[in-house]
Amino acid sequence: MELRQLRLTMALYNSSHLSIISPSAPAKIPTFNNLNLRTPTLFLYPHRHNHSLPPILTLRANPPQKYIYPDPIPEFAEAETQKFKIELRKKLLEDEDAFGDEIDQVIDICAKILHEFLLKEYGGPGTLLVEPFTFMLIAIKDNNLPGAALAARTSLLWAQNYLDCDWQAWNSSS
16 A cells, blocks of 8 residues: 555634644655655644643653662672682683693783672672773783683673673572
């Protein structure tokens, strides 16, 4: 079925206080492949002859509710950092050739940065940031250690997969 021009007519509400006004001439509605690109709109106005009436409808945007994230939990940060070190070691040992003898130094750098983030900034689901993992990459490179990209990416993937779930489990058991 093809879309045709819509004819909007003037309608008058049965009250002396409100008029619903729309153009009386046919509205030209742009179409693209038989799709309507504009929606007809009705405007509500207070009756023009009575200025003493308050507005019929006042639209206000509600300010967004501010969600306050919980403060970081030092005990959670400690426990999660230990778990992270164990899991990161397992993952990085799968590609042991990329790290050589420096694997312990790489893990220590990643764990230290994650621990600092968990202590100062992580407040549960919705607060995981990318910056700590970028800092891991930079710190590993600054120390001239191998596998910086692999270690940072593995750390980020671990955090995305486990951190929020572990936080929720930690707080549900408390």
